[in-house]
Amino acid sequence: MKYGIRGLVVFGLMMVNFPGRSLPAIASTPPSYVAQSIVGECRAARTGTFIYYERNFESGQIRGLQANDRVTLAGNGGGGWIAISEPTVGFVRTEDLKPCTVEQVTRCANVNSFIYESRSLESRPVRGILAGEQLVLTTEQVDEWRTVLEPRPGFISDNRLRECNNSSSTVVPSRPPMNRPQPTTSLCRRVTPLVDDGLNVRSAPTEAARVVETLVPGTLIRLRSTAARTDSTGRSWVSILSPVSGWVSDGFPGNKSNLRPVPCESSR
Secondary structure (H helix, E strand, C coil): CCCHHHHHHHHHHHHHHCCCCCCCCCCCCCCCCCCCCCCCCEEEECCCEEEECCCCHHHCEEEEECCCCEEEECCCCECCEEEEEECCCEEEEHHHEEECCCCEEEEEECCCEEEECCCCCCCCEEEEECCCCEEEEEEEEECCEEEEEECCCEEEEHHHEECCCCCCCCCCCCCCCCCCCCCCCCCEEEECCCCCCCEEEECCCCCCCCEEEEECCCCEEEECCCCCEECCCCCEEEEEEECCCEEEEEECCCCCCCEEECCCCCCC
16 A cells, blocks of 8 residues: 555544545435325315415406315415316415315115205206115215215205115116107107216317307207207217207217207296
């Protein structure tokens, strides 16, 4: 060795006397810390509050939230506010939110009914429910309304629910195929409550065609002809004249029908 043992001892003493100098650190991989995103998670309103256009009260209110109403997060939050994507795009105060209830129960409808957009019979129906059909709900109950998780998120009045015969099952019971008569004596139909989000009127008999208008359940329509057209997926389409001209789907043969035949003079 060039410096020998004595040289190494001297170098060591120098390092002790000059602590400001140090040997190069051994290269190592620093631990990585990845912030966990909460985008897409569910939160519920602690009490009545509002969704705002921006992260401040002066930006304006988009819509109100009732206690236990659910929202879907669209950001990780900051400055006391957090972005949401459902039930509409906007911002909510983080202190006004709480974790969603995860407890679920299964109930059956005791009458034909609807799942509503909010806790009111005056709000928009988002899905029809048949008597005996099973629903998955949270255990929360507000103003005699229950929060529905399946078959579609929304709300249903508690007095329209009952215990199911098989409470362990959460599968919507299958219904026998419906025979859908197409009487030649009437060109009138009424949109059934089995249609999710209303029935789309399209510019052509295909799901890819432009939506002309959306008809809510119960709307009376008049056909151009009782002749139906089947697309490549097996879906049946009929041409209508009113309340707007276009094409509507009557579902799949042997399955539930989107339209119910009625006399044209019927207003009920």
